[in-house]
Amino acid sequence: MSRFLSNATNRIDAKGRVSVPAPFRAVLAQRNVQELYCLQDFVFPAVSVGGPDLLERYERQIASADPFSPEANAMSLLVHGGGVYMRLDAEGRLMVTGFIRDFTGITTDVTFVGRSDHFQLWQPQAFHEAQAAARDGRTRFAVRPQ
Template sequence: MSRFLSNATNRVDAKGRVSVPATFRAVLSSQAIEELYCFQDFHYPAINIGGPELLARFERRLEDLDPFSLEANRMSLLIHGGGIFMRLDSEGRLMVSDFIRTYTGIEGEVTFAGRADYFQLWRPDAFQAAQNAAREELGRSGPRS
């Protein structure tokens, strides 16, 4: 198992922790990812989570830009200023911190959505609405080849 696939919704416990789905933990384990890079999605009210390689991928893109350009500054603002590192606890739970709550509006439940080499945290109703909108748009226009 090398990709984050599917979605699952789990409850946030009284201490503000949520269990990461077992299939997602298996991917993290298979890739020896212990430190999670988390950042605010560029388009959706979701938090993207992956290993340090996810941050490195964005930083490689930044290296190709003029460091004084508006694009480089915007990207750094989002990937550095809108990102943090986190770890799962010994039971595979993630703390739903203010960083996550403020950006997503997550309260009592979290939807985990696989995105191939990373996953996202969503407020369940926002995830369902975004998925329905994407399905509707693709249904109208069809996938591009």
Template sequence: MNRFLSHAANRIDAKGRVSVPSAFRSVLSDGGVRELYCFQDFVFPAISVGGPELLDRFEKQMAAEDPFSSEANEMSLLVHGGGVFVKLDPEGRLMVTDFIRDFTGISTDVMFVGRGDYFQLWEPQAFVKAQAVAREGRKSRGLRPD
């Protein structure tokens, strides 16, 4: 099952590092991913993380537009200016930089959240709340999984 599933919180150490859950690392190495593309999510206060093909997808989308349009420029501001490649250390940890902290509100712990073909970094409390909101929304709309 080569998808990012479930969620788990890990603690940030004194040097600002956090272990990526083993299950997520397995998915990455199965996919031959050595370098991770991270970007500030468009919808949630979270960092989305996946392989470089994520960025490729965005760039294809932008290439289809007029490169001088303000639409394409704004998209690039998010995708390029709001994105970064990171790699894990030999133990499978990543540095929690200000790039991540400022956008998510993360301070001492990181919630890793599977999203299928990518995963996200959340401030733990924020994730719990957002999930509760999502659950309520679905319930009031009538419970059907589709």
């Protein structure tokens, strides 16, 4: 099964478009994804991008809760109110809209980060800081050779 792995940073062009890395485009093609669902991440200053299965996963979670509960209401607010549909252009570029820029702080460059079944768009420095913090958190509990 194909997965989104690794990370790459690409520059936004003068028209506000950025080329999606070829390995990520290959996964989208293999999965026959035509329309992208983009969602503001719940934890990180990043936008998650995937196919219809990404939205369906969140909607299954919402449907499993009481539809009148505060949890289902809050989740719907995040999933539906913090999400948009987008498409790649014929050259495999994504428009870096205000929806993306405002939430992530992206200005001139975009770091694409593989997250297995989807990928994320990050401001490069924010990604490096979050990755370093995650690594530091993991190494604090690692057993060190004596």
